[in-house]
Amino acid sequence: MSVSVRTLFFAAYRDLLGTSALDVALEGQPTVADLVRNLRARGAPFDALPEQPAVAVNRTYAESSELLSSGDEVAFIPPVAGG
């Protein structure tokens, strides 16, 4: 059984990866940390993502231990600079 999530990339992360969104399928009961490992394991440019990026699951900041479900929207949040 696999879990499909929609990942979003903004600002510097989007520029780094050259994409603003990516669908990712993960095996088992994956956490945010598993998703990050999956992406970073893809080599350049994904390996330039931080090991522990700020992440929001369904538009709320999440810990790296948070479990993911199919259909989740997982956004990688670079350091913010509003105001």
Added chain:
Amino acid sequence: MSVSVRTLFFAAYRDLLGTSALDVALEGQPTVADLVRNLRARGAPFDALPEQPAVAVNRTYAESSELLSSGDEVAFIPPVAGG
């Protein structure tokens, strides 16, 4: 030789005395404190003025020891409440 000053009264002081200005002649080398004593010695309602009111001489806050000169404008400043 006497020193003539113009005294001004605002807000609660004006209501107390029923006047907004008074010319006062003082003998010798009078200070602010001498002026206050002169006024308070006049009896009611002047004796309801505080012994050490805030006073401005020529539109600048002054100590009670400040010497007065003829033509000075001496304002009695009740506790302020701007803003």
Added chain:
Amino acid sequence: MIHASVQTSPIVPETVLAQVGSDQDGAVLLFLGMVRNHADGRAVRGMYYDAYEAMAVPVLREIATEASARLGSDRVAVAHRTGDLAIGDISVAIAVSSPHRAEAYEASRYVIEEIKKRLPVWKREHYVDGEEAWVEGTVPPGGGAPPHRASPEAKTDIAAAARGGTP
């Protein structure tokens, strides 16, 4: 440029705001003091502001200049109203702008706190029940004690006291 005025005409916030700002500035702060409908739990219907105008203008300018030094910019504008004000009317407007926000907040706050400490302005509250009283104020620097008071919280209304009126 520093702006300071004491005026009987209504204060227009846009006008005060337009007196500050610069391409160098990242932060603008506008404070408005308004007449509110209550004071110490009592319903208020309006306020009369009295001023020693010949002194209030230079004192207001002095306060604005001191704030400007803290702000590190000359973009400070302050206007104080006098006369009869209704609920919701603006009694004071303070606009500041500066490259960074911390200084803007500090300078804006400085202006309103100093106004309350030393601007020769007084206000008389008109209550809904028909009574009125001078608002208990702050003794300015160098000043002595205020006149006869029942308690530190009491309203200064020595005229009413002299008449044997309501405390």
Added chain:
Amino acid sequence: MIHASVQTSPIVPETVLAQVGSDQDGAVLLFLGMVRNHADGRAVRGMYYDAYEAMAVPVLREIATEASARLGSDRVAVAHRTGDLAIGDISVAIAVSSPHRAEAYEASRYVIEEIKKRLPVWKREHYVDGEEAWVEGTVPPGGGAPPHRASPEAKTDIAAAARGGTP
């Protein structure tokens, strides 16, 4: 009522100001964040604001609601701009009103500080010399370290770094 918006259209200060205020309130505070012509000593000609809008709107509303609790009033309005902004354009406007001024200053400051800590918004500076870079931001709560950086003060521009561009 609490107002929170993220908008591509220009922010009109009067509109945000009109969203607060009440007959009970004696203090109104309006903060405007503007695009300034310099950053870290470098001449800036404009700024591009990017946002995760679907998240930024609820986060902004959450910040405004927290500020409202500190303020003791529901009169909080905040608007954040996105897209291309020129020097002097308003990037953020925060209006609050309350019976007393201390709470208004505290709540206004709270909103801008929290925006900078956790609102999912990013800005890209366009310099007069033709270069551009994402502004070094703040790691939001629960977030890890930002990606590859030369120094804590350096601009985050991993795209340029990847291209071998100017640091």
